[in-house]
Amino acid sequence: MEDLSEIYKSYADEVKYFLICLTSNVDLAEELTQETFYQAVKSIGRYNGECKMSVWLCQIAKHTYYNYLKKEKRNAHMSVENMMDMGVEIPSKADVPDVQLVKRNTLVSLHKEIHSLKESYREIFLLRTSIDLSFKEIGEIFDKSENWARVTYYRAKLKLAERIDLNEL
CATH class of the missing domain: 1.10.1740.10 (RNA polymerase sigma factor, region 2, helix turn helix motif)
Known part of the structure; x- marks a missing residue:
């Protein structure tokens, strides 16, 4: 050990x-x-x-x-x-330059949408995208199968896509 x-x-x-x-x-x-x-x-x-x-x-x-x-x-x-x-x-918005304000608002909007996902979708999405865990590892964390992790991640992506118009961001 x-x-x-x-x-x-x-x-x-x-x-x-x-x-x-x-x-x-x-x-x-x-x-x-x-x-x-x-x-x-x-x-x-x-x-x-x-x-x-x-x-x-x-x-x-x-x-x-x-x-x-x-x-x-x-x-x-x-x-x-x-x-x-x-x-x-x-903090006042006047303290932030316009470009940074837009970037910040975009990130905040995206973050809010991720965190508005149901808990399992949110966690799996973050584990996969932020820490780059494999589907097998994600399945192990939840005591589920690798296939369950794949399907749940796919569903989380679909939910985010429904909620976010990337052209608006």
């Missing part, structure tokens, strides 16, 4: 990137990455080598994120008014 620090060095960036795609929040992704590796250390005895280490870690990361969401549901979310009362500044 590889040394735990070597595992962290080898896979931390991949896990963090996966979590950034899921959460759309770099700070949260960093926090969840740390929690993922903590959970991995606690359960390293259960890793049997049947799948790649990165797949196993992404499974843990996914469950760590789900646990975070469950906790967040219990907590009340801050309203925009509360944020303004606390002095949180909302």
